[in-house]
Amino acid sequence: MDDLLSLAFLTGVLAAALRMATPILFATLGEIVGERAGVLNLGIEGTMLMGAMTGFTVAFKTGHLWLGVAAAAGVGMLLGLIMAVLVVYLGLSQHVSGLGLTLFATGLAMFIYRLVFGSPVLPPTVEPFRPVAVPLLARLPVLGPALFHQYALVYLSWLLIPAVSILLFRTRAGLRIRTVGENPLAADTVGINVHRTRTVSLVIGGALMGIGGAFLTLAHQNMFLMDVVGGRGWIAIAMVIFGNWSPAKGALGALLFGLLDGLQLRLQAVGLHVPFHVFLIIPYIMTVLAMISVSRKASAPAGLLKPYRREDKGG
Amino acid sequence: MNTDPTPLIEMRGITKRFLGVPANRGVDFRLEPGEICALLGENGAGKTTLMNILFGYYACDEGEIRIGGERVNLSSPRAAVRRGVRMIHQHFALVPSLSVLENVAVGQEDHRLGFLDWKAARKRLLELERRFGMTLDPDAKVWTLSVGEQQKVEILKALYRECRVLIMDEPTAVLVPSEVRELFAMLRTFAAQGNGVVFISHKLHEVMDISDRIVVLRNGEVTAEKQTRDTNARELAGLMVGRDWPARKERSPRAPGRPALEIVGLSATNDKGLPAVRNLDLAVREGEVLGLAGVSGNGQRELAEVLFGVRKPTAGSVRIGGAPTRPGSPTAVIAAGAARIPEDRIATGLMMDLSIAENLILENRRSAEFRRRGLLDHGRIREHAGRLIGQFGIKAAGPSTAAKSLSGGNLQKVILARELSAGPRLIVAAQPTRGLDVGAAEFIRGRMLEECGRGAAILLISEDLDEILSVSDRVAVMYEGRVVGIRAVNEITREQIGLWMSGVVP
Numbered sequence: 001m002d003d004l005l006s007l008a009f010l011t012g013v014l015a016a017a018l019r020m021a022t023p024i025l026f027a028t029l030g031e032i033v034g035e036r037a038g039v040l041n042l043g044i045e046g047t048m049l050m051g052a053m054t055g056f057t058v059a060f061k062t063g064h065l066w067l068g069v070a071a072a073a074g075v076g077m078l079l080g081l082i083m084a085v086l087v088v089y090l091g092l093s094q095h096v097s098g099l100g101l102t103l104f105a106t107g108l109a110m111f112i113y114r115l116v117f118g119s120p121v122l123p124p125t126v127e128p129f130r131p132v133a134v135p136l137l138a139r140l141p142v143l144g145p146a147l148f149h150q151y152a153l154v155y156l157s158w159l160l161i162p163a164v165s166i167l168l169f170r171t172r173a174g175l176r177i178r179t180v181g182e183n184p185l186a187a188d189t190v191g192i193n194v195h196r197t198r199t200v201s202l203v204i205g206g207a208l209m210g211i212g213g214a215f216l217t218l219a220h221q222n223m224f225l226m227d228v229v230g231g232r233g234w235i236a237i238a239m240v241i242f243g244n245w246s247p248a249k250g251a252l253g254a255l256l257f258g259l260l261d262g263l264q265l266r267l268q269a270v271g272l273h274v275p276f277h278v279f280l281i282i283p284y285i286m287t288v289l290a291m292i293s294v295s296r297k298a299s300a301p302a303g304l305l306k307p308y309r310r311e312d313k314g315g
Numbered sequence: 316m317n318t319d320p321t322p323l324i325e326m327r328g329i330t331k332r333f334l335g336v337p338a339n340r341g342v343d344f345r346l347e348p349g350e351i352c353a354l355l356g357e358n359g360a361g362k363t364t365l366m367n368i369l370f371g372y373y374a375c376d377e378g379e380i381r382i383g384g385e386r387v388n389l390s391s392p393r394a395a396v397r398r399g400v401r402m403i404h405q406h407f408a409l410v411p412s413l414s415v416l417e418n419v420a421v422g423q424e425d426h427r428l429g430f431l432d433w434k435a436a437r438k439r440l441l442e443l444e445r446r447f448g449m450t451l452d453p454d455a456k457v458w459t460l461s462v463g464e465q466q467k468v469e470i471l472k473a474l475y476r477e478c479r480v481l482i483m484d485e486p487t488a489v490l491v492p493s494e495v496r497e498l499f500a501m502l503r504t505f506a507a508q509g510n511g512v513v514f515i516s517h518k519l520h521e522v523m524d525i526s527d528r529i530v531v532l533r534n535g536e537v538t539a540e541k542q543t544r545d546t547n548a549r550e551l552a553g554l555m556v557g558r559d560w561p562a563r564k565e566r567s568p569r570a571p572g573r574p575a576l577e578i579v580g581l582s583a584t585n586d587k588g589l590p591a592v593r594n595l596d597l598a599v600r601e602g603e604v605l606g607l608a609g610v611s612g613n614g615q616r617e618l619a620e621v622l623f624g625v626r627k628p629t630a631g632s633v634r635i636g637g638a639p640t641r642p643g644s645p646t647a648v649i650a651a652g653a654a655r656i657p658e659d660r661i662a663t664g665l666m667m668d669l670s671i672a673e674n675l676i677l678e679n680r681r682s683a684e685f686r687r688r689g690l691l692d693h694g695r696i697r698e699h700a701g702r703l704i705g706q707f708g709i710k711a712a713g714p715s716t717a718a719k720s721l722s723g724g725n726l727q728k729v730i731l732a733r734e735l736s737a738g739p740r741l742i743v744a745a746q747p748t749r750g751l752d753v754g755a756a757e758f759i760r761g762r763m764l765e766e767c768g769r770g771a772a773i774l775l776i777s778e779d780l781d782e783i784l785s786v787s788d789r790v791a792v793m794y795e796g797r798v799v800g801i802r803a804v805n806e807i808t809r810e811q812i813g814l815w816m817s818g819v820v821p
Binding site for chain 2: 170171172173175176178179182183185186187188189190191192299301302
């Protein structure tokens with residue numbers, strides 16, 4: 001039990017927490033961009049799985065991990081575009097289209113993986129990303145190894161938090177995205193192309209979701225398994241609400257989830273005499289509790305879920 | 316003013332049909348620089364449609380539009396805004412979570428490499444505010460502003476884009492009197508700089524106050540055009556509502572009996588919590604049709620909802636058949652013997668996915684006779700429906716037909732059949748024939764008058780003045796939540812009704 005309080009244990013938990021948070025962080029930021037433009041993208045889970053599969057496959061075939069990450073982003077963009085065609089241009093239900101996209105992408109990921117790798121007894125593996133130590137900072141006690149001895153993608157995800165914030169709140173594109181998400185009619189009358197803005201937002205969001213998926217197969221693990229995403233997309237949806245559509249608060253939610261996930265992993269390793277399933281469900285229970293306490297105050301973009309068509313009241 | 320060679324706006328021969336029904340017929344309209352022109356007319360006269368065409372919201376079927384002398388094809392509001400035309404609807408196109416500055420500048424943002432630069436925009440906004448005597452905080456979030464202030468943000472948005480023609484659709488409906496004065500001062504300043512304003516309204520005194528010229532629309536056509544200084548409210552009221560009397564519906568005369576509906580000191584708020592019905596008194600007797608006229612949005616909807624038991628009044632009482640009814644209880648209203656014909660037959664009148672037979676037994680007062688051992692007795696329900704379908708001439712394949720497959724007229728007949736089958740002592744009908752074809756409308760009115768002949772009292776709330784005049788014994792007019800006038804139908808003139816409807820109380 002002494003282990004529980006040792007500095008090494010703390011460092012381990014923190015390092016694991018940041019790792020576990022990363023895919024959710026990517027996905028949460030991606031989802032925020034789309035939802036700020038007024039589109040709930042429930043295709044997130046499937047998009048992450050396609051990203052995971054594509055990233056792994058491309059890295060396996062080419063031997064270049066970063067090429068895998070780029071391919072995952074590209075596939076995510078493509079799926080974002082499909083989502084845009086369905087809900088932006090055709091004006092279909094965002095719920096149904098998103099779930100449909102997830103089902104489609106899940107099946108497609110499995111199909112392509114089988115096509116490329118067949119059904120091997122042991123799943124093929126790649127040599128995954130290695131942690132990169134940040135000079136000097138990595139030598140800080142306790143925090144150093146946890147925070148600054150991480151994968152490059154983890155650092156990238158941190159940089160994306162202010163980047164998405166700045167995009168949304170400091171740039172012209174961001175103001176337009178928010179206007180479109182809140183009141184598409186107002187946007188239309190001031191000359192903003194509502195459909196194009198929503199499409200671009202979904203494509204950007206899709207890229208982040210794809211990278212989040214690739215992190216799972218190229219850094220977190222070194223292989224592709226069908227359940228590799230394991231509901232992280234849905235957790236990201238919850239984190240968007242938890243964070244009240246703010247990139248910083250959403251990221252905080254993702255980190256908290258990662259912390260609980262990292263903690264439960266470590267607790268399993270410590271060997272307490274409790275079935276490991278109990279630890280597995282801790283982060284999810286905490287998510288539900290957090291949602292109950294926070295989501296009442298949440299205020300979604302007013303244009304969320306509503307397709308925009310210029311009114312032609314024919315009757 | 317008319318000597319100016321190029322008017323700001325010229326619309327010629329504008330015709331617009333919705334599903335074949337004309338909303339504008341060969342309308343000519345022009346607007347000169349420096350002019351405030353009022354578009355006057357009743358609901359459905361085609362004022363807003365005409366301006367929505369000018370704003371690029373609707374495409375017209377026939378006619379041409381010139382802006383500043385140049386022939387244009389306005390495919391979207393964006394196209395109109397680019398040409399300096401801006402329409403401010405009753406529902407504002409604002410983003411509540413953004414600041415005043417953001418709302419005003421979005422779409423025309425100053426930026427450096429894509430990053431927003433608010434300095435220039437803020438300066439320009441404050442300069443505009445100073446010129447037009449406004450004092451809005453550029454950083455205030457729009458949701459924290461009053462409706463009047465939000466309207467100013469809309470106007471600032473237009474000014475910021477150097478708009479030359481401002482179309483205001485019933486802008487005073489949401490304002491308190493002091494805000495109206497401010498708005499008028501702003502509009503005058505704006506027009507004085509060589510710009511033009513179109514002011515859509517049906518409030519005569521405001522039109523007389525603000526406009527230089529008045530164009531009166533009726534049934535989609537221009538019926539009159541007057542310089543404001545050459546006319547008066549009385550003349551305008553006549554022009555607005557016309558002079559013809561519709562044919563009276565024949566029915567056997569009958570001495571009115573005891574009061575079936577007594578409303579005393581009734582007040583209610585609308586969905587936004589603002590007063591909609593204000594200390595209203597009204598009584599309808601057995602065997603009498605009381606027509607309640609008025610321009611929409613003057614509290615009729617809220618009054619009907621209180622009478623239907625679906626809106627709780629804030630003060631006052633409603634007695635049906637002499638007994639007070641529990642406020643805000645539909646069950647109490649039904650039990651008191653009132654039939655209810657709601658304004659929106661699809662949203663509140665019927666369950667569109669249920670069958671005709673099921674819709675006909677929706678109200679619980681009658682459900683006991685359609686139950687057997689606690690379960691619905693489908694045999695009797697269908698039999699009941701078959702009988703009513705025959706009686707009311709509902710055109711449907713059979714009792715099991717889903718309501719959603721019926722036409723508007725047949726839907727209304729289903730409601731009527733359900734409401735009248737119990738022999739009510741009071742019928743409250745809100746816009747009962749709106750959107751129906753002539754045949755169905757005649758049937759609905761005839762059937763209600765039959766009930767009246769039997770002794771039922773009818774409160775007919777309608778925006779269709781012809782309908783009110785053709786069936787009512789007495790006519791009341793509602794304006795800003797109050798009954799401003801009430802008179803027997805043979806002692807009233809259309810002009811008088813028009814004046815009351817426009818808020819001119821003699």
